Amino acid sequence: MARLKIQSVTVAYDSVPVLRDFTLEIGEGELVGIIGPNGSGKTTLLRTIARLLKPLKGAVFVGELDLKSVSVREIARNIAVVPQEDVTLFALTVFDVVAMGRTAYCPPWGSLGKDDINAIEEAMAQTETEKLAMRVITELSGGERKRVMIARALAQRPRILLLDEPTANLDLKYQLEVIELIRRLNREHGTTVITVLHDLNLAPLIADKLVLMNSGGKIHALGTPEEVITQRNIQEAYGAPVVVSRNPLTGKPSVTLLERRIVLKPNLRIHLICGGGSAGEILSLLIRSGCDVSVGALNRGDSDWEAARALGATLIEEAPFMPISERAYRETCRAISQSEVVLITDVPFGFGNLLNLQAVIDAASGRVFIMRPKEFSGRDFTNGEATRLLRQIYSTKQVVELNNIQELIRLLSPSDNPT
Ligand code: ADP
Numbered sequence: 001m002a003r004l005k006i007q008s009v010t011v012a013y014d015s016v017p018v019l020r021d022f023t024l025e026i027g028e029g030e031l032v033g034i035i036g037p038n039g040s041g042k043t044t045l046l047r048t049i050a051r052l053l054k055p056l057k058g059a060v061f062v063g064e065l066d067l068k069s070v071s072v073r074e075i076a077r078n079i080a081v082v083p084q085e086d087v088t089l090f091a092l093t094v095f096d097v098v099a100m101g102r103t104a105y106c107p108p109w110g111s112l113g114k115d116d117i118n119a120i121e122e123a124m125a126q127t128e129t130e131k132l133a134m135r136v137i138t139e140l141s142g143g144e145r146k147r148v149m150i151a152r153a154l155a156q157r158p159r160i161l162l163l164d165e166p167t168a169n170l171d172l173k174y175q176l177e178v179i180e181l182i183r184r185l186n187r188e189h190g191t192t193v194i195t196v197l198h199d200l201n202l203a204p205l206i207a208d209k210l211v212l213m214n215s216g217g218k219i220h221a222l223g224t225p226e227e228v229i230t231q232r233n234i235q236e237a238y239g240a241p242v243v244v245s246r247n248p249l250t251g252k253p254s255v256t257l258l259e260r261r262i263v264l265k266p267n268l269r270i271h272l273i274c275g276g277g278s279a280g281e282i283l284s285l286l287i288r289s290g291c292d293v294s295v296g297a298l299n300r301g302d303s304d305w306e307a308a309r310a311l312g313a314t315l316i317e318e319a320p321f322m323p324i325s326e327r328a329y330r331e332t333c334r335a336i337s338q339s340e341v342v343l344i345t346d347v348p349f350g351f352g353n354l355l356n357l358q359a360v361i362d363a364a365s366g367r368v369f370i371m372r373p374k375e376f377s378g379r380d381f382t383n384g385e386a387t388r389l390l391r392q393i394y395s396t397k398q399v400v401e402l403n404n405i406q407e408l409i410r411l412l413s414p415s416d417n418p419t
Helices: 042-049 072-078 094-102 114-126 142-155 172-189 231-238 280-288 303-311 326-337 354-363 373-379 385-396 405-412
Strands: 004-013 016-026 031-035 057-062 079-082 160-164 192-196 209-213 219-223 242-246 253-257 269-273 292-299 314-318 341-344 367-371 398-402
Touching (some): 016 042, 016 057, 031 042, 031 172, 042 160, 042 192, 072 079, 094 114, 094 142, 114 172, 269 280, 280 292, 292 326, 314 326, 326 354, 367 385, 367 405
Parallel strands (some): 079 160, 269 341, 341 367
Antiparallel strands (some): 004 016
């Protein structure tokens, strides 16, 4: 019924179009996040839906209702907006602010009726703002004020709730409150929610479906967070280098902005012995710097395996939780023999990954970098077997000890001695 249909809409400011021939359909009860770089038209889209802006061309429908043909009050009974900046400068009580949401239902200058009071009380209960009713809005915290603004919108009893960056400028605790509130409104009350979101890592936690806009005011991608937040989509739409991996705690895509490229020895072939997240930062540094990186052997699902996969390193894999097999050992030896440098991160060693150290002994012909070797015994869970192999590496290879990533950068910078 309350399907929202934005049909071939063109919107312009001073005849400069921001949205061009823009079409989007949102079903009843959906929770949709709008993401995209600054200036891509996200706020313009919300304002167009709420008919605060009139399109030059095209139409917006709520169900069968063409918003062009209905009154402002009728629109307000269907759609409510929580703007990014709350513009309440007056020292009104929270109750008065929430009551503003009833303007669309009250006769001009009329007093609040029973229905209005019910709607206000319900909106305050949903947003847990009842206790704040008699407080002055300007004296509340940012998070409380945001909840009051959402209450005001809910008092309109809208079918569609529009929010513009609801978590912007809020501390983590208040962000969480607002996120939980939005999701509850959607789940328990069936309200259709369309929200502009700034934080690409919060977006997949809030919305079930995402619309990624690009700087041309067009939809770049549309779908589930997993479909939309991909390295390619984000890099294309935002024009910034990122890596997208899967957040191990939430299972959702997670975006990491990459730093400026550091120039290391071009095309250096380096093999990493790592695991358990010990390589993430090193891996991304090496790959961004144009090194030819192989990694392994690593169990599928290991966080370094995830990182290597996301970054496109050559991976030697083993099945999850399985000790390194003969096959994986041989592949590791081959990768090591083709590398100028082997780097052993501060990964712990158990009987499952011990063969990686054996592979260094058997196949390394260049330098072997060892991260934080002084703490090695604390990472040895093999009754000293790993320590024995490490000693063998020290006695047979050209070992370089490293204490941090800066030392690695110094060693691999082009001014260093040739490898
Ligand atoms: P976003 O929300 O994605 O940052 P906006 O919808 O706010 O993008 O803005 C899209 C484009 O429209 C920008 O180039 C912006 O400068 C322009 N714009 C926004 N509001 C106005 C306005 N009131 N007058 C003129 N140009 C505007």
